[in-house]
Amino acid sequence: MLSSVFIKNKSLIHVLALIGLAILFILNLAEINGWLLFEIDVKGMLRFDRYALVMNAIMLASLFFYLLLSGRTMEKVGPHYADYLALLFFICAGLFMVTGYASLLILFLGIEVISIPLYILTGSDKRNLKSNEAALKYFLLGSFSTGLLLLGIAFFYGARGNFSATVSVDPTVVASSLQLASLLLLLFAMSFKVSVAPFHFWTPDVYDGAPTVFTSFMATIVKVALFAAFVRLFEDTFSLQFSIWQPWVAGFVVLTLLIGNLTAVFQQSVKRMLAYSSIAQAGFMLLAVYAINGDSKEGLLLYAASYSLATIGIFAVLTYLQDYTFEGFNGLAKKQPIVAASLAIFFLSLAGIPLTGGFMAKLFMIKAALSYQPWLAIVAVVMAVVSVFYYFRVIQAMYFRSADQGTQSAFPKAFPALLLVTALLVVLLGIFPEALLGLLYF
Amino acid sequence: MVVLLLLLIPLIGACFLFLYKGDHRFASAAALQVSFASLLVMGARLFYWNTPEMLIFSAPWLTSLGSSFSLQMDGLGTMLSLLTTISYFLLFWYLKGRTIERPAAFFGWLLLAQVGMLGVFLSIDSLLFYFFWELALIPMYFLASQWGGAKRIPVTFKFFIYTFLGSVFMLIGILYLQSKTADHSFALESIKKIRLSNEQQSWMFWLFFIAFAIKLPVFPFHTWQPDTYEESPTPVTSILSAVMVKMGILGLLRWLLPLFPIASYMWGDVVMSLAVVGIVYASLLAMQQSDLKRLIAYSSIAHIGLMTAGAFALNNMAYQGLLLQLFTHGINILGMWILADIIERKTGTRSLDSLGGIAQQSPTLTIFFVIIALANIALPLTNAFVGEFLLFNGILATPSNYYWVFAAVGGLGIILSAVYTLKMIRAIFYGEPNTITNKPIQLESHEVMALSVIVGLILFFGVYPQPLLDMTADFSKELFSQTDITSLFRKS
Numbered sequence: 054m055l056s057s058v059f060i061k062n063k064s065l066i067h068v069l070a071l072i073g074l075a076i077l078f079i080l081n082l083a084e085i086n087g088w089l090l091f092e093i094d095v096k097g098m099l100r101f102d103r104y105a106l107v108m109n110a111i112m113l114a115s116l117f118f119y120l121l122l123s124g125r126t127m128e129k130v131g132p133h134y135a136d137y138l139a140l141l142f143f144i145c146a147g148l149f150m151v152t153g154y155a156s157l158l159i160l161f162l163g164i165e166v167i168s169i170p171l172y173i174l175t176g177s178d179k180r181n182l183k184s185n186e187a188a189l190k191y192f193l194l195g196s197f198s199t200g201l202l203l204l205g206i207a208f209f210y211g212a213r214g215n216f217s218a219t220v221s222v223d224p225t226v227v228a229s230s231l232q233l234a235s236l237l238l239l240l241f242a243m244s245f246k247v248s249v250a251p252f253h254f255w256t257p258d259v260y261d262g263a264p265t266v267f268t269s270f271m272a273t274i275v276k277v278a279l280f281a282a283f284v285r286l287f288e289d290t291f292s293l294q295f296s297i298w299q300p301w302v303a304g305f306v307v308l309t310l311l312i313g314n315l316t317a318v319f320q321q322s323v324k325r326m327l328a329y330s331s332i333a334q335a336g337f338m339l340l341a342v343y344a345i346n347g348d349s350k351e352g353l354l355l356y357a358a359s360y361s362l363a364t365i366g367i368f369a370v371l372t373y374l375q376d377y378t379f380e381g382f383n384g385l386a387k388k389q390p391i392v393a394a395s396l397a398i399f400f401l402s403l404a405g406i407p408l409t410g411g412f413m414a415k416l417f418m419i420k421a422a423l424s425y426q427p428w429l430a431i432v433a434v435v436m437a438v439v440s441v442f443y444y445f446r447v448i449q450a451m452y453f454r455s456a457d458q459g460t461q462s463a464f465p466k467a468f469p470a471l472l473l474v475t476a477l478l479v480v481l482l483g484i485f486p487e488a489l490l491g492l493l494y495f
Numbered sequence: 496m497v498v499l500l501l502l503l504i505p506l507i508g509a510c511f512l513f514l515y516k517g518d519h520r521f522a523s524a525a526a527l528q529v530s531f532a533s534l535l536v537m538g539a540r541l542f543y544w545n546t547p548e549m550l551i552f553s554a555p556w557l558t559s560l561g562s563s564f565s566l567q568m569d570g571l572g573t574m575l576s577l578l579t580t581i582s583y584f585l586l587f588w589y590l591k592g593r594t595i596e597r598p599a600a601f602f603g604w605l606l607l608a609q610v611g612m613l614g615v616f617l618s619i620d621s622l623l624f625y626f627f628w629e630l631a632l633i634p635m636y637f638l639a640s641q642w643g644g645a646k647r648i649p650v651t652f653k654f655f656i657y658t659f660l661g662s663v664f665m666l667i668g669i670l671y672l673q674s675k676t677a678d679h680s681f682a683l684e685s686i687k688k689i690r691l692s693n694e695q696q697s698w699m700f701w702l703f704f705i706a707f708a709i710k711l712p713v714f715p716f717h718t719w720q721p722d723t724y725e726e727s728p729t730p731v732t733s734i735l736s737a738v739m740v741k742m743g744i745l746g747l748l749r750w751l752l753p754l755f756p757i758a759s760y761m762w763g764d765v766v767m768s769l770a771v772v773g774i775v776y777a778s779l780l781a782m783q784q785s786d787l788k789r790l791i792a793y794s795s796i797a798h799i800g801l802m803t804a805g806a807f808a809l810n811n812m813a814y815q816g817l818l819l820q821l822f823t824h825g826i827n828i829l830g831m832w833i834l835a836d837i838i839e840r841k842t843g844t845r846s847l848d849s850l851g852g853i854a855q856q857s858p859t860l861t862i863f864f865v866i867i868a869l870a871n872i873a874l875p876l877t878n879a880f881v882g883e884f885l886l887f888n889g890i891l892a893t894p895s896n897y898y899w900v901f902a903a904v905g906g907l908g909i910i911l912s913a914v915y916t917l918k919m920i921r922a923i924f925y926g927e928p929n930t931i932t933n934k935p936i937q938l939e940s941h942e943v944m945a946l947s948v949i950v951g952l953i954l955f956f957g958v959y960p961q962p963l964l965d966m967t968a969d970f971s972k973e974l975f976s977q978t979d980i981t982s983l984f985r986k987s
Contacts, residue, residue: 419666420674424674427667434664435660437663453647454648487558490559
């Protein structure tokens with residue numbers, strides 16, 4: 054179990070962090086292939102099965118690209134560069150706990166380990182009022198939802214007498230009202246954490262207020278890990294009670310897709326648009342929770358990889374731009390053809406156009422939903438068409454409009470090449486998704 | 496292997512052009528050579544490489560999903576690949592040495608679109624089909640939006656949204672069909688084995704039909720088309736209307752009719768009505784246009800309407816006519832667009848009101864224009880006559896109570912097409928020359944050659960269409976056996 058062992062890596066330098074991540078990634082791949090470096094007895098609190106390990110691999114790879122692409126811009130946020138990296142690695146430990154929990158206590162601990170550093174990172178731009186406001190808002194609402202989560206876990210213990218998440222709850226044996234309360238509380242708390250409507254109100258403000266580098270991290274890697282836990286909780290622990298929670302989740306899916314997509318259309322700032330788009334994408338990922346079958350887990354893994362890479366890439370470009378409105382992207386294709394082409398691939402992937410990872414991920418999700426409720430799949434694809442409206446605004450600005458004077462943005466030398474590699478990965482996921490999914494079974 | 500070569504040649508050409516940015520002379524020459532190579536492969540397929548092994552390619556791809564990279568070239572695929580390669584070659588020949596902004600990207604996108612369209616024509620796996628369907632759309636969107644006219648951004652976006660909306664419904668249909676197959680496969684063969692109830696067929700029919708109807712376009716899904724044709728640069732418009740709309744017809748013939756024959760019969764009257772209403776509606780609008788490109792765009796809707804009606808006539812003669820018309824309509828409309836482009840470039844306008852009297856100064860151009868325009872209204876001895884004749888015969892044999900209404904209203908379309916075409920010829924070429932048109936229009940040698948080939952094809956297949964009919968006879972017979980409604984009812 055390599056979760057928190059390597060996290061002592063308080064590197065002062067960017068490079069050291071990258072090397073640490075690369076080692077972690079290789080060790081993780083080795084474990085997927087069955088080569089364990091060492092074993093620690095975790096007393097049944099953690100469980101690293103294939104699903105958790107592949108998820109960890111995806112997160113580590115995303116984090117690697119995240120640090121490569123926007124590691125340097127963290128310096129602009131404030132003077133404590135090393136501290137930011139350390140906090141990121143703390144969160145990373147929390148992420149492993151969340152994907153590999155076998156007891157609800159570990160789930161709670163993991164979520165707290167993720168949340169507390171995130172509150173700090175959100176407020177790390179101390180001179181910016183918006184950043185302070187976002188941090189306070191996030192902290193207050195976050196603690197409230199953590200309270201709900203804890204209450205849910207306490208009720209769970211009251212009904213079952215243990216915290217085990219691996220044995221599914223049998224509704225015929227366990228006392229029903231307490232059990233039902235815990236189920237709903239956990240559902241609401243988790244929905245809040247992954248910003249699913251109607252629990253999404255904190256998301257736009259926090260994502261908009263936080264320094265852009267950290268928004269990128271929150272909206273991708275953290276969100277994806279929490280979704281992995283969400284799916285696990287409802288597919289393993291509460292799978293026998295699906296008749297109770299499935300209608301709720303279906304309602305959340307529709308609400309999230311509608312609110313996320315329709316609000317994103319009207320945004321003027323690309324950063325805020327991305328915040329709403331991340332809510333909309335959460336609606337798609339929620340379909341993985343809704344549908345209990347193999348497709349949904351595979352789909353979530355693909356979604357995790359393609360969505361994280363694409364969003365990290367877009368945010369990385371955004372950190373180098375002065376103007377966050379759509380006009381800020383005008384004529385980018387002429388000045389920076391490689392950056393623009395990569396961005397176009399990222400947006401096409403988010404919109405779910407074939408040949409990109411985003412399409413394959415959406416395909417799996419729709420396929421999973423179709424076996425339960427055809428109308429849910431229809432709502433999902435119509436909303437995917439709506440999403441084209443706001444994603445393509447950026448592509449139009451980059452390619453078809455000419456630049457205004459003076460908005461020159463400078464990128465570091467290696468940045469376009471790195472971005473292109475990320476974009477090619479997204480395309481590869483769209484053509485050979487089995488390269489990733491194969492890790493699950495072989 | 497031929498099928499793979501046909502896809503690979505333009506793909507490699509496109510990648511090469513994107514990476515190696517040359518000037519316009521180099522880019523257009525490279526594109527011309529790539530298209531010539533495709534044409535050679537296609538020619539070799541017609542005369543030498545016609546063993547069944549050469550025409551099929553299958554490789555594992557997404558095996559866990561049940562999809563494979565399977566291509567097959569049957570009669571329909573041959574006809575459309577031939578049309579694609581010839582059209583691209585003629586268009587690039589015509590464009591030789593043209594100064595275009597960012598020429599490498601322009602030709603690269605066009606070649607990429609060729610990959611997408613050929614993929615649509617040849618794939619026999621539904622997921623692969625969907626992949627190529629979208630792959631053909633993206634290059635067209637970029638081409639029209641980057642090189643188009645003043646209103647290009649909103650207009651082409653409308654085009655994109657329309658087509659994308661249609662195709663996602665088709666995706667739901669494809670996924671549903673896949674879940675019904677015995678071996679959870681996307682292959683056409685497996686889907687054909689499913690037995691769907693009539694109600695399920697109806698649902699699937701509409702999910703697929705909307706995608707194809709938007710692409711064609713069939714009235715009332717046509718509103719994107721005139722705007723997009725007008726705003727796109729004319730070479731792109733010519734590919735859109737000569738080759739890309741054939742994707743919709745192919746969808747009807749390869750996927751919709753054989754997979755849902757009973758629903759096609761049930762809804763046949765509705766679709767036929769839409770098609771013939773579209774013919775008359777588009778013809779009437781074409782008569783009102785004063786913009787040359789818009790006029791051709793509306794005339795294209797009318798032709799497509801007739802072809803759609805033929806597809807739902809559900810009999811062998813209509814299928815034969817339709818398959819022939821796929822090719823001839825492509826060649827004729829390509830000629831029309833090239834001529835429109837020449838006129839707009841040399842005179843600086845495409846408004847019918849400010850043109851007139853060109854015939855006195857430029858007889859060569861006039862001869863080309865009149866022949867191609869007459870082919871467009873299907874005069875005997877031109878290639879379109881045979882196709883339309885068969886189509887009308889087929890529509891008269893439709894298994895529907897209203898066959899005579901459809902045939903009569905469709906026939907009205909032919910008369911109207913003669914009206915607007917002759918009106919167009921008169922407005923451009925006859926009358927008194929004005930200040931714009933009193934200079935002679937000089938055609939360059941490669942332009943004359945490309946147009947001569949088109950006129951040659953029109954006259955040759957007008958007199959002797961048998962080779963094309965032979966090419967698709969087997970496909971048409973098989974399609975008829977799958978959609979023959981009387982024998983289907985006898986079986987069930």
